[in-house]
Amino acid sequence: MSALSPCNSFSMFDKSKLVKLSELYKTDFTALERVYLDGQLETYYHSLIDDEIFANLKGIADLSRLMVETRKDRFFPLVYRLLKLTLVLHVATATVERYFSAMKLLKTDLRNKIGDDFMNDALICSLEKEALVDVKIEQVIERFQTMGKRRSQL
Numbered sequence: 617m618s619a620l621s622p623c624n625s626f627s628m629f630d631k632s633k634l635v636k637l638s639e640l641y642k643t644d645f646t647a648l649e650r651v652y653l654d655g656q657l658e659t660y661y662h663s664l665i666d667d668e669i670f671a672n673l674k675g676i677a678d679l680s681r682l683m684v685e686t687r688k689d690r691f692f693p694l695v696y697r698l699l700k701l702t703l704v705l706h707v708a709t710a711t712v713e714r715y716f717s718a719m720k721l722l723k724t725d726l727r728n729k730i731g732d733d734f735m736n737d738a739l740i741c742s743l744e745k746e747a748l749v750d751v752k753i754e755q756v757i758e759r760f761q762t763m764g765k766r767r768s769q770l
Contacts, residue, residue: 620699622673626665631657638698645694653694660692676702718742 619630619637635654638645645653664670669686673679680699683689689696722738723730730738741748 620676620679620702622664622670622679623675626661629661631661634698637702638694641698641701644697644701649694653698656692656694660688660695663691664688715739715743 619628619633621628631654634657635650638650638653670679670682673682676699680696680703683692683696683699718739719735722742723735
């Protein structure tokens with residue numbers, strides 16, 4: 617991902633690493649697109665290295681924003697797609713790690729035999745607390761009571 621960084625006049629730019637990164641996204645880049653990407657990266661580099669507008673960027677987020685503003689995303693669609701994928705990768709990785717951490721907390725020895733449905737429900741309640749802020753306890757009790765016969769009233 618650092619190979620896309622515009623810092624220090626694209627000093628970390630490495631076309632071979634970027635093509636290799638595209639190979640990890642086989643569903644996003646066909647074999648033919650990877651061949652086109654190789655040539656597009658070459659043109660992209662030579663086009664942006666001399667452009668003063670792209671000289672003082674701080675990171676790939678700024679690069680992405682400026683590519684859209686200058687419509688370079690239309691000239692280099694495969695490079696822009698790779699750029700978007702690298703921007704999403706950090707968020708996706710952090711989200712998955714957060715979910716697995718929560719699952720480790722929920723799935724203890726005492727709860728080791730809980731079913732998948734209950735586990736999913738417990739994970740959603742644990743991870744998406746903001747979505748449950750507006751839910752009133754009385755509503756939950758009322759819904760639970762109407763689901764079927766109970767031995768006693770809550």
